[in-house]
Amino acid sequence: MKSKAVEIVNFTKKFGDFTAVDNLNLEIYENEVFGLLGPNGSGKTTTLLTIATVYKPTSGDIYVFGHSVTREDYVVRKLVGIAFQEPKAMWIDKPYDLLTWHARIVGYSMSDAKKIVREVMELLGLWEHRNKQFYQLSGGTRKKVELAKVLIQKPRVAILDEPTAQVDVLSKHALWDVIKKLRDEGTTVIIATNDMFEAERVCEKIAIIYKGKLRAMGTISELKDSIPRGDVIEIQYEGSRIPEKLFASLEEYGRIETQSSTLRIYVEKGEEKVLDVIDLFRKNNVKILRIMVKEPTLDDVFTYITGAKLREES
């Protein structure tokens, strides 16, 4: 039985009258890579900053290995390391100086600090940028400096807030490997992301939050199975509208989501239903440009759960 690394209990955070996170309950177990998934503004960062004791809960509490963020904030800070969504540095800061100081403050001696900083900077391809000033770095490089802090710290719980946003595709794959390695070395990793592909690639468990509320939680396959009808028939059709009559007939097969000229029907045994669907389109004189039957992706899960398209909102 794995122990709980982070336990979020009835956590609510308000900014003035606005509720950013609304009564969130979550358990994150030791040595998991846990994904917090949701479009921009859904409360991911607010939650992560509260775990890192930057914000205080308006009500409820969060426990890190049993220690309360409200009553034992210092103990929690010794267990948690965070890579912020927006890199935290002054413009004239140089990555090497920043990271060396960071290594010192998280507990390394000067000589060990120099060693680990070089090691991590080389791993992330940052070494050549070590003496540039922060404003000269690309967005992706700044994000890597942010991630480097956590890799140097090797905390019990690592919080990564959209770690690969602004990072190029090649580097993304390398970073995902680095993140998995961090987990293999014993760190519990919590990642906030709105990148479905990233979530599928690195996360073992996922919580979907939307507008401050938890909408679903589980492993990726659990979430996919949670869609009552297993498959998705995706149809791209000509024109911009579906006749009412066709829509009504299609709805008998399952729940429908539409988005510009793409229509998704959530069905069971998609490969059997697809012929009927094609037939219906033909009878209604709507031309099909493309049709396919697929297993639901995380994207589909998200669409199903929130009724919203993630990419559109983010």
Next chain:
Amino acid sequence: MEVKEWIRGAVLVAQRDLSRFWRNIYWLAGQVAMNIADLVIFAVIFRGLVNPAFIPDYIRFITPGILCLAIFISAFSIGREVGIELRREVTQYLVSLPVTRGALVAGRIMGGVLRGFLYQAGFVILAVVLMSMPSVDKWILILTSSFLLALTMSSLSITLSTLTRDFNLQAAIRSLVYFIFFFVSNVFYPEKALAMRLGSAAPIAYYSPMSMAVNLYRFGFNYTTSVDVLFNLAGLIAWATLSLLFAYKVYIRNLTR
């Protein structure tokens, strides 16, 4: 163990602020130039406005004031950075580090104090040259005064920069504080002239930390012996303690929301 951790954290935070001070080298050069310009301007104003009978030797009169100015500019500079960090949310990084809140604030205030001390050092040497070499006990008094004044300025600047995130408002507040400290104090005007000019506002000058420090410096560098050392020292200690407590409260409250 806990205490050792606490001190280690505070020292590292102070170190960070100190190394940043030297990196803002152009800004620093600008401040030195302004200091010197102030020195000249005040000297000129002095001749016109103040009866020379009150000040036998205005360079010797002004030099302790420059020592105050040096502390103000350097120790107060910590607030400028605290303000920038607050707006860019670098502060979120600082409060996420494995350091207690107390050590963080203490480190920042100490960072300001160290800036004050180091920056003032050159001017102290200048004072020795222009005025006179203090005795050992007067050296202790001078350094204690510098420490207390730097502590007060560092704490005040952190408090003021934390009160608002508005950069323009911060700058306005800094100017206002500068004005009050240097024009409503006997840093640049002798007490008698001040009483005449300020009228009912004279008590403000009397209780100003700048007046207290400048009095102690004038005593320390043997410009005058007619200084109530105990009153001025006690006053500075009170200023330092109060502003320290205030900075602690305000910084903590504003940084963790």
